[in-house]
Amino acid sequence: MAPMDSDRTANPVLVEALRGDTRESAHRGAIAVLDADGKRLVAVGDVERAVFPRSAVKVLQAIPLVESGGADRLALDDEELAIACASHNGEPRHVEVVERMLAKAGLDVGALECGTHWPRLLPVANALAASGKEPNALNNNCSGKHAGFLCLACVLCGGSHLREYAKGYVAPRHPVMRAVTEALEAATGYDLQKAPRGIDGCSIPTYAIPLDRLALAFARIGTGTGLRPGHARAATRLRKAVAQHPFMAAGSDRFDTKVMEALGERVYCKVGAEAVFCASFPERGLGVAIKIDDGNTARAAEVAMAAAIEAFVDLDDEEADVLRRLSDMPLRNWNGIEVGALRATTELREGLHG
Amino acid sequence: MAPMDSDRTANPVLVEALRGDTRESAHRGAIAVLDADGKRLVAVGDVERAVFPRSAVKVLQAIPLVESGGADRLALDDEELAIACASHNGEPRHVEVVERMLAKAGLDVGALECGTHWPRLLPVANALAASGKEPNALNNNCSGKHAGFLCLACVLCGGSHLREYAKGYVAPRHPVMRAVTEALEAATGYDLQKAPRGIDGCSIPTYAIPLDRLALAFARIGTGTGLRPGHARAATRLRKAVAQHPFMAAGSDRFDTKVMEALGERVYCKVGAEAVFCASFPERGLGVAIKIDDGNTARAAEVAMAAAIEAFVDLDDEEADVLRRLSDMPLRNWNGIEVGALRATTELREGLHG
Numbered sequence: 096m097a098p099m100d101s102d103r104t105a106n107p108v109l110v111e112a113l114r115g116d117t118r119e120s121a122h123r124g125a126i127a128v129l130d131a132d133g134k135r136l137v138a139v140g141d142v143e144r145a146v147f148p149r150s151a152v153k154v155l156q157a158i159p160l161v162e163s164g165g166a167d168r169l170a171l172d173d174e175e176l177a178i179a180c181a182s183h184n185g186e187p188r189h190v191e192v193v194e195r196m197l198a199k200a201g202l203d204v205g206a207l208e209c210g211t212h213w214p215r216l217l218p219v220a221n222a223l224a225a226s227g228k229e230p231n232a233l234n235n236n237c238s239g240k241h242a243g244f245l246c247l248a249c250v251l252c253g254g255s256h257l258r259e260y261a262k263g264y265v266a267p268r269h270p271v272m273r274a275v276t277e278a279l280e281a282a283t284g285y286d287l288q289k290a291p292r293g294i295d296g297c298s299i300p301t302y303a304i305p306l307d308r309l310a311l312a313f314a315r316i317g318t319g320t321g322l323r324p325g326h327a328r329a330a331t332r333l334r335k336a337v338a339q340h341p342f343m344a345a346g347s348d349r350f351d352t353k354v355m356e357a358l359g360e361r362v363y364c365k366v367g368a369e370a371v372f373c374a375s376f377p378e379r380g381l382g383v384a385i386k387i388d389d390g391n392t393a394r395a396a397e398v399a400m401a402a403a404i405e406a407f408v409d410l411d412d413e414e415a416d417v418l419r420r421l422s423d424m425p426l427r428n429w430n431g432i433e434v435g436a437l438r439a440t441t442e443l444r445e446g447l448h449g
Numbered sequence: 450m451a452p453m454d455s456d457r458t459a460n461p462v463l464v465e466a467l468r469g470d471t472r473e474s475a476h477r478g479a480i481a482v483l484d485a486d487g488k489r490l491v492a493v494g495d496v497e498r499a500v501f502p503r504s505a506v507k508v509l510q511a512i513p514l515v516e517s518g519g520a521d522r523l524a525l526d527d528e529e530l531a532i533a534c535a536s537h538n539g540e541p542r543h544v545e546v547v548e549r550m551l552a553k554a555g556l557d558v559g560a561l562e563c564g565t566h567w568p569r570l571l572p573v574a575n576a577l578a579a580s581g582k583e584p585n586a587l588n589n590n591c592s593g594k595h596a597g598f599l600c601l602a603c604v605l606c607g608g609s610h611l612r613e614y615a616k617g618y619v620a621p622r623h624p625v626m627r628a629v630t631e632a633l634e635a636a637t638g639y640d641l642q643k644a645p646r647g648i649d650g651c652s653i654p655t656y657a658i659p660l661d662r663l664a665l666a667f668a669r670i671g672t673g674t675g676l677r678p679g680h681a682r683a684a685t686r687l688r689k690a691v692a693q694h695p696f697m698a699a700g701s702d703r704f705d706t707k708v709m710e711a712l713g714e715r716v717y718c719k720v721g722a723e724a725v726f727c728a729s730f731p732e733r734g735l736g737v738a739i740k741i742d743d744g745n746t747a748r749a750a751e752v753a754m755a756a757a758i759e760a761f762v763d764l765d766d767e768e769a770d771v772l773r774r775l776s777d778m779p780l781r782n783w784n785g786i787e788v789g790a791l792r793a794t795t796e797l798r799e800g801l802h803g
Contacts, residue, residue: 105459105477112723112744114647117657119501120723120744123459123477147473210783217567217574224575235783293468294788303471369466369474389743390466390474429564429589434648 106140106388109443110395112426114435122395124370124387126403126446127310130380131320135307137403139446142310145303146386147293151367153240154180154333155282155312159274160243161329165250169199176336177343178239179246182366184346185214185234192343193233196242200249201257207232208265209241209297216347237297239343244271244299265298272299279304281326282312296368306384309373313382317363317375334363334375350397350421354404357417361408370396376407383407394437398422402439406447460494460742463797464749466780468789476749478724478741480757480800481664484734485674489661491757493800496664499657500740501647505721507594508534508687509636509666513628514597515683519604523553530690531697532593533600536720538700539568539588546697547587550596554603555611561586562619563595563651570701591651593697598625598653619652626653633658635680636666650722660738663727667736671717671729688717688729704751704775708758711771715762724750730761737761748791752776756793760801 110122125140135142157179160166166176175196183189197203211232214220223230232238244264248271252260264271280287283304290302314320316334319327337344341355344365351364364374370387383403387395401422404410410418423438464476479494489496511533514520520530529550537543551557565586568574577584586592598618602625606614618625634641637658644656668674670688673681691698695709698719705718718728724741737757741749755775758764764772777792 114501114655115645117499117501117645117647119647120742122743145471147468147471208784210785212783213571213575217571220571221567221575221578225578225581227579291469291471293471293473294782294786296782296788298782298784298786301468388474389476389745389749391743391745395743428648428650428652429566430562430652431564432648432652434650 104141107442107446108440109139109387110398110437111440112394112435112437119435122387122389122391124385124395124399125306126383126385126399126443127307128381128383128403128407128447129307129310129314131311131314131318131382133311136381137447137449138307139443142307143305144386145290145305146309146371147301147303147369148309148371148373149295149301149367149369150182150237151309151365151371151373152279152312153182154316154330154337154363154365155279156240156275157243157333158278158282158326158329160247161332162278162325163247163250163274165247166332168250169246171196171199171246173336173339174343176333177340179243180333180337180365181239181344182236183239183343184216184219184349185230185236185238186216186219186346189239189343189346190233193238193242196239197245200246202245202261204231204233206245206258206261207235207238207241208263209235209237211235219347235297241297244275247271247274267292267300276300276302278326282315282322283308284311284321306386309384310382313373313375313384314380315382317377317382318380320380334377335360337363350400353417353421354401357414358404358408362404364400364404366392366396368392372396372400374400374403379407381407398437398439399443402443403447406444458495461796461800462794463493463741464752464791465794466748466789466791473789476741476743476745478739478749478753479660480737480739480753480797481661482735482737482757482761482801483661483664483668485665485668485672485736487665490735491801491803492661493797496661497659498740499644499659500663500725501655501657501723502663502725502727503649503655503721503723504536504591505663505719505725505727506633506666507536508670508684508691508717508719509633510594510629511597511687512632512636512680512683514601515686516632516679517601517604517628519601520686522604523600525550525553525600527690527693528697530687531694533597534687534691534719535593535698536590537593537697538570538573538703539584539590539592540570540573540700543593543697543700544587547592547596550593551599554600556599556615558585558587560599560612560615561589561592561595562617563589563591565589573701589651595651598629601625601628621646621654630654630656632680636669636676637662638665638675660740663738664736667727667729667738668734669736671731671736672734688731689714691717704754707771707775708755711768712758712762716758718754718758720746720750722746726750726754728754728757733761735761752791752793753797756797757801760798
């Protein structure tokens with residue numbers, strides 16, 4: 096299977112970078128907006144093409160932790176539930192919350208199987224280096240999700256021999272990952288047994304899922320429609336936890352945090368690697384899924400998501416201002432001179448308005 | 450003017466990122482390979498589309514420094530000439546050479562008008578932070594080019610009132626920038642008066658130039674054909690200086706440095722921002738120019754350039770191995786597990802073999 100094989104199926108340009116008035120670079124991609132009944136409101140580009148959602152579906156993957164009663168059993172608070180859905184910056188506050196969460200399951204950093212990387216935000220990495228430290232698995236952007244998996248493991252094994260039981264929890268056939276995959280399958284209504292499977296950055300499986308199914312899943316978690324009651328309740332609780340603690344979802348200078356700080360429960364959005372971006376607009380009962388073909392998250396998927404929020408969420412002037420700065424921003428050079436712009440294309444904006 | 454406007458002109462996919470066996474992301478673009486007489490050997494994608502070459506043409510922009518006699522007058526050595534053509538990492542050795550070069554003109558960091566940014570290579574930035582320092586303009590990847598401009602200013606004004614004279618050297622109408630633009634125009638044979646002009650990251654002008662004209666210029670600097678004798682001599686001297694000191698051209702863990710360390714004078718290559726990449730293969734008398742539409746340099750333009758080198762430069766087994774690791778590389782996750790590959794597409798490889 097090789098999506099995007101042919102030039103005949105080239106997706107439209109959704110985001111463009113201008114230098115002066117001239118387009119310097121361009122990002123193609125697709126965006127689907129669906130309601131929870133599966134009705135497509137927007138289909139720009141090939142929305143049936145399967146994409147690896149990567150971290151964009153962390154909220155769906157956290158559903159079993161809540162549905163199983165694990166969150167209550169371990170008395171996880173909203174910060175901890177929020178970071179279970181996060182791709183965080185590995186800032187000191189994130190590390191602290193993940194450590195606390197692991198401790199509730201009687202575990203520590205040694206149980207995490209997500210691997211280690213330097214925090215991606217330069218000031219955060221620099222601060223860590225300046226303190227003479229190296230990063231560990233707690234700094235990994237996925238450490239909260241993995242702490243959630245370990246808490247789920249704790250519940251599934253009834254707490255006995257947890258370290259032993261949890262070992263290898265990232266493998267597709269481990270009971271933890273089976274529960275996680277089942278939740279993903281239920282929310283998207285898509286048979287993952289037949290889907291191409293890859294290994295994610297943090298070593299858990301990731302399944303290629305059609306973009307419109309991802310949008311459907313995010314419409315469902317905003318409305319509960321099409322989900323079984325336990326999943327619907329769990330999704331609502333997770334969304335509200337993130338809305339309470341948007342810093343936990345990402346961190347300093349991050350799109351998801353900025354948007355959810357500004358808009359609260361009206362938008363639940365979650366970025367994934369390789370420029371997948373999903374969101375739920377609960378007030379409108381809609382779900383959104385974006386994939387930028389070239390995988391550029393920060394420069395393209397975020398701009399496209401900002402344009403989608405502008406198109407579908409009622410914003411007051413201040414909120415509109417926040418969003419406009421994310422969908423149409425001046426580019427400045429090292430001397431602070433405005434040299435161009437990064438913005439959603441007319442084609443994307445027209446597509447969003449049907 | 451808005452290149453890349455229409456889906457009908459979508460460039461082919463030159464580089465693909467796979468997760469497992471499934472294509473996860475794809476980079477479209479164009480590549481031109483020309484000889485110094487202007488004959489096109491390769492034209493994949495729209496090679497007549499104008500692109501901002503950004504830093505890819507630094508060697509052309511350094512020609513006036515040498516042709517004017519400035520390099521000799523100030524007794525610039527090969528390390529200094531190499532860094533005048535560089536987009537370097539801002540590592541301590543780079544900073545040292547730029548400082549030395551400025552001192553030869555009687556100047557210091559205060560004369561640089563390139564602005565300041567943190568070194569982009571994380572260990573370099575971390576080391577700077579760990580030493581309690583902040584970056585200055587010497588760490589800017591363009592500081593060597595700007596030191597070259599200041600040395601040219603020194604020669605143009607005869608050394609008197611240099612600081613005064615040099616002020617604003619980044620402006621299009623300053624004598625320094627006029628000389629630089631004239632050299633670019635001569636090498637490409639393209640009328641820059643009519644070309645869209647933007648402001649580069651380091652504040653000098655950048656002109657949109659058709660991709661095939663950039664390839665032509667790089668064929669010319671490898672052969673001397675089509676250049677006036679002073680320019681041809683200057684270009685040869687600059688190329689040889691870089692071949693002697695490839696670390697100065699970029700730095701640790703950088704494509705340009707790795708390739709020129711392996712291949713010496715057989716390849717002169719130079720990356721630019723927004724995924725423009727130019728190279729000269731002097732033995733073959735060829736020039737190459739690449740633009741990846743989405744502007745992803747590290748992940749796409751470099752892979753495409755590695756494939757071009759494989760197609761046109763005779764390589765022994767060890768060299769072939771170096772290049773293959775740059776054009777078709779395994780992708781590993783945070784646990785070091787191989788999760789996919791980044792590679793030149795069959796379409797690109799077939800296009801390169803005409």
